[in-house]
Amino acid sequence: MITECDVLVQGGGGAGCSAALHLAQRGVRVVLLERGLVGGQASGVNYGGVRQQGRNPAELPIARRSREIWGRLPQLLGTDAEFSVTGHLKLARSDAEEAELIAYLDVARQYDLPLRMVGRNAIHQDYPWLGPKVVAGSFAPEDGSANPRLLAPALANAARAAGADIREHAEVVEHAHDGARFLLRTKSGEEFSAPVLLNMAGFWxxxxAEVFGEAVPIVPLSPNMVVTEPLRYFVEPNLGVVGGNVYLRQIPRGNIIIGGGHGEADAAVPWSRPLPEVTMLALERAVELVPALAGAQVIRSWSGIDGQMPDRIPVIGPSRTTPGLFHAFGFSGHGFQLGPAIGAIMAELVVDGRTDIPLDPFRVDRFGTTTA
Incomplete structure (x- = not known):
């Protein structure tokens, strides 16, 4: 027996679950197929930064729209996913890095993203717990953080309540298209058919895309993450650095979440784990930023699997080979904040045939690998 619907969504991360929700709210019969548990890979194992600052300019219209959705998560989902507007402080550790922060102010102005430069004198007055290697910073007051383990499940629950059919442990092993409808078969032998397929399967x-003649140079990306024991709460803003080799935030109960570098993974299993030498380097860099973290005990480390593109921005938009196929994948380690808006954009592409968000920079064929 084949389950028929209007739209099939493959991938149950934050973006895929958001797409299911927004489609169901518009009366579309939607089935979402997730190979594991919703939010089980990139959407649920990341750092939790809800960050607009520092993004590729092409992503900023999406990030701005997503920030508006983040602000009304309680109304949309019944939970805020522990979203906290702490601000994002991006730090410079050299003259060259400070120049990069100053240059990005012009980019931010083009997209009405509020940023405030914190100069050499003010940075240590305003944040006396920063180490001496920090020379300047850029503060984004609207940014913050959330709990990545909560977002995708909350979106999935809201999608179910709106009428979406969310299937977990439903790994798709076969894809077909007869010119009018897609037919997907799962590992358990279930079959699903729809005229529209949203490819939102992360690294996979x-x-x-390759099945439909749109191979892209995507590689797996596994963030190396750790969390410390609870400490006295004193690091209010979400911290990043120019170059992105370390980032950290403190949650209200006191734990410090630190990311930096990459773990290892085998996407065929799928399996991933952090690496101790990478963890130690991230901790050293974190202590350079915030010396008071010296001696803090790590209580857990983890990783997951995301997909990274050569230009570090995702593939978003319609297929160039197959009518009814839409892509949104390859978020390169920074899709958590974008997820809610990506779902809304995909719903617009399906139902309205258009979106106001410029998507040309994200075309699937920008790498010149698409075949008819």
């Missing part, structure tokens, strides 16, 4: 989205 590259394989889906």
């Amino acid at each position: 989205g590259g394989r889906v």
Whole structure:
């Protein structure tokens, strides 16, 4: 027996679950197929930064729209996913890095993103717990953080309540298209058919695209993450650095979440783990930023699998080979904040045939690998 619907969504991360929700709210019969548990990979194992600052300019219209959705999560989902507007402080550790922060102010102005430069004198007055290697910073007051383990499940629950059919442990092993409808078969033998397919499968989205003649140079990306024991709460803003080799935030109960570098993974299993030598380097860099973290005990480390593109921005938009196929994958380690808006944009592409968000920079064929 084949389950038929209007739209099939492959991938149950934050973006895929958001797409299911926004489609169901517009009366579309939607089935979402997730190979594991919703939010089980990139959307649920990341750092939790809800960050607009520092993004590629092409992503900023999406990030701005997503920030508006983040602000009304309680109304949309019944939970805020522990979203906290702490601000994002991006730090410079050299003259060259400070120059990069200053240059980005012009980019931010083009997209009405509020940023405030914190100069050499003010940075240590305003944040006396910063180490001496920090020479300047850029503060984004609207940014913050959330709990990545909560967002995708909350979106999935809201989608179910709106009428979406969310299937977990439903790994898709076969794709077909007869010119009018897609037919997907799962590992358990279930079959699903719809005229529209949303490819939102993270790293594995590259394989889906390849099935339809749109191979892209995607590689797996595994963030190396750790969390410390609870400490006295004193680091209010979400911290990043120019170059992105370390980032940290403190949650209200006192734990410090630190990311930096990459773990290892085998996407065929799928399996991933952090690496101790990478963890130690991230901790050293974190202590350079915030010396008071010296001696803090790590209580857990983890990783997951995301997909990274060569230009560090995702593939978003319609297929160039197959009518009814839409892509949104390859978020390169910074898709958590974008997820709610990506779902809304995909719903617009399906139902309205258009979106106001410029998507040309994200075309699937920008790498010149698409075949008819």
